[in-house]
Amino acid sequence: MSQNTFAIEFKNVTKNYLITKGRYGLLSEKVGELFSFGRSQSNNRRVITALKNVSFKIKHGEAVGVIGRNGAGKSTILKLISKISYPNQGQVLVKGRIGAFIELGAGLHPELSGRENIFLYGAILGMKKKEIEKKFDEIVDFAEIRKFLDVTIKKYSSGMYSRLGFSVCAFCDPNILLVDEVLAVGDNNFQQKCLDKMCSFAKRKTIVFVSHDLRAIKSICKTVIYLEKGKIKKIGNPQEVIKSYLKEAKGDQI
Amino acid sequence: MINSINELWQFRELLVALTLREIKVRYKQTILGMLWAILQPLSLTLIFTFVFGIILKVNSGVVAYPVFAYSALVPWTFFSNSVTFGSLSVVNNGNLVTKVYFPREILPLSSIGAALFDFLMAGIILILILFFYQIPINLNFLLILLIIPSIIFLTAGISFFFSAINVMFRDIRFVIPLLLQIWLYVTPVIYSTNQVPQKYQIFFKLNPLVSLIENFRLVTVYGRSPNLLEVGFNLVLSLCVLVIGYWFFKSREKIFADVI
Numbered sequence: 001m002s003q004n005t006f007a008i009e010f011k012n013v014t015k016n017y018l019i020t021k022g023r024y025g026l027l028s029e030k031v032g033e034l035f036s037f038g039r040s041q042s043n044n045r046r047v048i049t050a051l052k053n054v055s056f057k058i059k060h061g062e063a064v065g066v067i068g069r070n071g072a073g074k075s076t077i078l079k080l081i082s083k084i085s086y087p088n089q090g091q092v093l094v095k096g097r098i099g100a101f102i103e104l105g106a107g108l109h110p111e112l113s114g115r116e117n118i119f120l121y122g123a124i125l126g127m128k129k130k131e132i133e134k135k136f137d138e139i140v141d142f143a144e145i146r147k148f149l150d151v152t153i154k155k156y157s158s159g160m161y162s163r164l165g166f167s168v169c170a171f172c173d174p175n176i177l178l179v180d181e182v183l184a185v186g187d188n189n190f191q192q193k194c195l196d197k198m199c200s201f202a203k204r205k206t207i208v209f210v211s212h213d214l215r216a217i218k219s220i221c222k223t224v225i226y227l228e229k230g231k232i233k234k235i236g237n238p239q240e241v242i243k244s245y246l247k248e249a250k251g252d253q254i
Numbered sequence: 255m256i257n258s259i260n261e262l263w264q265f266r267e268l269l270v271a272l273t274l275r276e277i278k279v280r281y282k283q284t285i286l287g288m289l290w291a292i293l294q295p296l297s298l299t300l301i302f303t304f305v306f307g308i309i310l311k312v313n314s315g316v317v318a319y320p321v322f323a324y325s326a327l328v329p330w331t332f333f334s335n336s337v338t339f340g341s342l343s344v345v346n347n348g349n350l351v352t353k354v355y356f357p358r359e360i361l362p363l364s365s366i367g368a369a370l371f372d373f374l375m376a377g378i379i380l381i382l383i384l385f386f387y388q389i390p391i392n393l394n395f396l397l398i399l400l401i402i403p404s405i406i407f408l409t410a411g412i413s414f415f416f417s418a419i420n421v422m423f424r425d426i427r428f429v430i431p432l433l434l435q436i437w438l439y440v441t442p443v444i445y446s447t448n449q450v451p452q453k454y455q456i457f458f459k460l461n462p463l464v465s466l467i468e469n470f471r472l473v474t475v476y477g478r479s480p481n482l483l484e485v486g487f488n489l490v491l492s493l494c495v496l497v498i499g500y501w502f503f504k505s506r507e508k509i510f511a512d513v514i
Binding site: 017018079082083084085086096100106107109111112116119121123124125126128129152 | 265267268270271272274275278279282283349350351352353354355356509510512513
């Protein structure tokens with residue numbers, strides 16, 4: 001992949017979420033909406049704009065951090081990149097296989113054993129069975145769960161649970177890595193391992209990293225996007241952007 | 255739609271993995287385990303035999319009533335379980351839908367895949383029952399290769415439709431059991447089609463499951479050949495339901511993660 005093509009491009013992206021007034025809308029309205037296949041929206045409802053006319057480009061191999069206060073639209077960006085959600089206006093262009101570290105463990109099933117879960121979660125993240133078999137030992141060792149491989153994971157401690165989740169993700173080898181606030185996993189020792197893994201990814205892969213952990217952002221990312229209320233407030237090198245973020249957020253808990 | 259099917263093919267390993275998960279998880283921490291797959295149609299057969307075979311004396315022709323009922327309950331249970339679990343599948347896997355991307359139709363399809371496994375187990379029992387009652391199996395039996403796909407397509411189309419609607423209206427959860435109960439009574443499981451009065455036959459036949467289940471019973475238990483034109487028509491009709499259901503599902507899919 002050449003350097004001058006973009007891995008991710010947002011073109012004037014706007015994303016709205018609808019919040020219905022009552023518990024249910026009018027039935028007639030609902031039924032109408034159900035069968036109108038366009039994107040018509042009634043004005044009766046509150047519209048929350050998560051992203052407002054946002055544009056940016058991320059190059060192949062670039063590690064980009066996204067910071068901002070709660071509700072600034074950080075996670076929405078990741079959802080749009082991974083095609084979980086779609087923009088109301090504008091375009092999101094993505095080239096490459098996406099791997100998402102979004103809330104680890106969403107794909108794990110408590111009733112299955114660690115071994116079964118590695119295969120299940122791997123498949124959910126888009127890995128082929130052969131690929132998982134090849135990396136199986138690495139995953140198990142990284143997660144440090146070899147002794148408990150055939151135990152149902154509902155018996156796991158929460159640390160083991162999230163270590164398993166992280167490890168499967170870490171070995172799914174995507175071109176584009178989306179990370180949402182997941183490095184705070186396990187004990188200090190494992191957190192360091194995760195951070196190291198991330199840094200080694202940052203050398204080879206495109207990363208979009210959402211976090212409140214500014215130190216981790218500084219050590220991994222080369223560019224930082226600072227979001228405020230759905231708009232890009234500042235974009236550029238980590239030192240400067242983080243500095244202005246801290247100035248704005250002074251007095252608030254980060 | 256071609257693109258969607260292409261993408262679904264790319265994700266086929268996920269479909270297998272999720273289907274296996276459904277099968278494994280469903281019987282975890284149950285004492286009888288996989289036996290439940292066949293106990294469900296078998297116990298219904300017992301009840302139906304008692305109520306409709308012995309008390310109400312429904313005419314089952316040349317075969318014993320238990321065989322008559324069971325042979326229809328096998329495809330019916332598949333249909334009923336698929337629609338029940340399939341229509342809840344997207345909402346029940348909300349944590350996946352809002353966090354990971356994959357073609358969403360994999361969720362209802364994996365429910366159907368799991369039900370298909372039960373169907374297979376119950377089908378094997380059906381063959382054993384036929385042996386037990388010394389009912390000969392002839393070449394017409396092979397026609398199930400046309401009938402079963404029709405049942406699967408119809409089931410999939412209906413499951414797609416309801417699972418997409420259920421994302422927006424959770425009422426579906428309550429509607430489905432009611433609907434299936436009514437559907438069972440207007441389908442020739444307990445009785446046979448020729449017991450339906452002539453003047454209602456036209457309305458009766460509007461239910462696509464009627465001839466599918468009737469024909470399934472005809473080729474397995476009676477060893478007779480059904481009207482082949484009807485079998486072909488059913489296949490086409492089921493395919494249409496599948497295509498419409500799939501199209502509806504895909505047209506709503508993009509908002510699933512926002513609405514769940």
